[in-house]
Amino acid sequence: MANKKQIAQKTESLVVVENQPAVPIEVSLFKNLSENLKKIRSLEGILGYIIRNGISAEIDLQEPEKLVEYAIFTSQIVDSSQELAELFTLGGLKTMLVEGAEFKVLILIINENKINIFMKNNIDHIKIAEKISP
Amino acid sequence: MNSTVYTSALQNTLSEIKNICPEVSNSFVFNDSDLIAKDDSTSKKNIDQAIVAFNLVEKEAKTIGGLKSIRVEGTKGKLNLAYMDKFNLATVISNKADENYVNTITKVLVPTVIKLVDEIKVISPEIEAEINENPKPIAEPPEKDLEIKQETSQELSEIKNPPVTLIEPPANEKVEVVGGLNYNPNTEDNSENQSIEEKSPIEFEDNNFLAEPPVTQLIVEKLGGILVPSDTVRIDKEIIEKWTELFDGKKIKMVHIENVNGKSTQSKFRNIKSSKHAGKGVIRIPDKIQLELETSKGELVTIKPVID
Numbered sequence: 001m002a003n004k005k006q007i008a009q010k011t012e013s014l015v016v017v018e019n020q021p022a023v024p025i026e027v028s029l030f031k032n033l034s035e036n037l038k039k040i041r042s043l044e045g046i047l048g049y050i051i052r053n054g055i056s057a058e059i060d061l062q063e064p065e066k067l068v069e070y071a072i073f074t075s076q077i078v079d080s081s082q083e084l085a086e087l088f089t090l091g092g093l094k095t096m097l098v099e100g101a102e103f104k105v106l107i108l109i110i111n112e113n114k115i116n117i118f119m120k121n122n123i124d125h126i127k128i129a130e131k132i133s134p
Numbered sequence: 135m136n137s138t139v140y141t142s143a144l145q146n147t148l149s150e151i152k153n154i155c156p157e158v159s160n161s162f163v164f165n166d167s168d169l170i171a172k173d174d175s176t177s178k179k180n181i182d183q184a185i186v187a188f189n190l191v192e193k194e195a196k197t198i199g200g201l202k203s204i205r206v207e208g209t210k211g212k213l214n215l216a217y218m219d220k221f222n223l224a225t226v227i228s229n230k231a232d233e234n235y236v237n238t239i240t241k242v243l244v245p246t247v248i249k250l251v252d253e254i255k256v257i258s259p260e261i262e263a264e265i266n267e268n269p270k271p272i273a274e275p276p277e278k279d280l281e282i283k284q285e286t287s288q289e290l291s292e293i294k295n296p297p298v299t300l301i302e303p304p305a306n307e308k309v310e311v312v313g314g315l316n317y318n319p320n321t322e323d324n325s326e327n328q329s330i331e332e333k334s335p336i337e338f339e340d341n342n343f344l345a346e347p348p349v350t351q352l353i354v355e356k357l358g359g360i361l362v363p364s365d366t367v368r369i370d371k372e373i374i375e376k377w378t379e380l381f382d383g384k385k386i387k388m389v390h391i392e393n394v395n396g397k398s399t400q401s402k403f404r405n406i407k408s409s410k411h412a413g414k415g416v417i418r419i420p421d422k423i424q425l426e427l428e429t430s431k432g433e434l435v436t437i438k439p440v441i442d
Binding site: 066069070072073076077079080081083084085087088089090091092093094095096097098099100101102103104105 | 159160180183184187188190191193194195197198199200201202203204205206207208209210211212213226
């Protein structure tokens with residue numbers, strides 16, 4: 001009897017978890033990523049970031065007037081990368097790094113969240129990526 | 135030099151990279167929208183589409199001051215694009231590959247090959263220019279031609295025949311150069327040599343062996359007096375002796391005198407008797423010749439013997 005009761009309790013608790021709506025998980029992930037981004041934003045050499053998903057977006061740029069320019073550029077990177085991934089069978093996109101003469105852009109795709117981080121060329125982007133998504 | 139040289143060199147390089155790193159599934163090199171080289175496993179259609187995708191990113195890259203590299207990481211593989219000075223190198227590797235190892239090879243090997251091709255490209259026009267600037271002389275002046283032909287026949291005779299002791303004849307004698315030498319008439323070299331012989335005169339004129347008359351610069355001194363002939367200049371005895379020695383057997387009756395402006399005349403000459411003027415590097419010229427030469431005392435003139 002005691003064993004049966006225990007099983008029933010466990011099952012009950014599992015049901016409760018499965019019935020949790022999907023949106024809150026995404027929201028919490030977005031919140032976590034956003035907090036991590038805020039932390040790395042204070043680091044020297046980080047010029048700003050853009051994080052967005054289907055519901056929310058957050059922007060923090062050193063030069064806000066360049067938002068449209070940056071948004072178009074990063075959008076083009078993602079579009080081209082998707083095409084390249086299809087052509088050369090790279091699978092689902094995870095990260096993209098575009099280095100320029102002045103600075104570089106790291107794009108991370110974590111679930112539905114697309115994160116663009118603008119940083120100086122001397123910044124270790126691998127460490128930055130680890131800090132955002134441990 | 136066009137891009138085919140780069141294509142050939144880079145094509146081989148990409149093949150070698152694939153041999154060294156089998157994890158490299160695709161690689162190609164392009165410039166703007168032109169494909170320069172690709173490995174065997176990559177289709178041109180895919181590359182063309184990829185180049186368009188790269189160029190779209192590059193178009194917007196002014197935001198970051200121009201593109202240096204693109205790295206795309208997927209769940210199955212990675213793509214790296216390195217923008218070099220002239221060309222862009224794209225490599226696709228599997229996630230199992232040691233990315234650092236592949237990058238080390240590709241980012242060293244490909245630029246080195248490009249640099250080598252560039253150096254060949256730089257050297258080639260230089261050599262071409264040098265050849266154009268200093269073409270091999272086709273026609274030599276007659277005197278030089280004669281010398282070369284003489285040497286050639288001499289060299290050939292040394293190769294084909296045992297060494298012959300040559301006795302230098304006197305300069306004023308007629309000399310037969312190759313008439314007495316034995317050649318095998320059946321050999322090709324000899325036939326060429328014979329044609330050379332036909333072109334070159336076998337007998338040399340006496341004048342060909344005469345030394346160029348030496349030119350001596352002297353200072354003009356006036357020569358006057360009642361008994362002094364007006365058509366004769368006086369020069370140092372040593373000069374006359376040198377001429378006699380140099381042109382042995384030749385009669386030197388006249389001297390050619392030229393002033394600094396190029397005006398010249400010929401006159402008889404005798405040696406200076408006066409110890410006052412002897413050995414001083416002067417030429418004593420009567421007034422008549424001075425007028426003719428438009429020169430005067432203290433001016434410089436050059437003299438050389440007139441050989442009969």
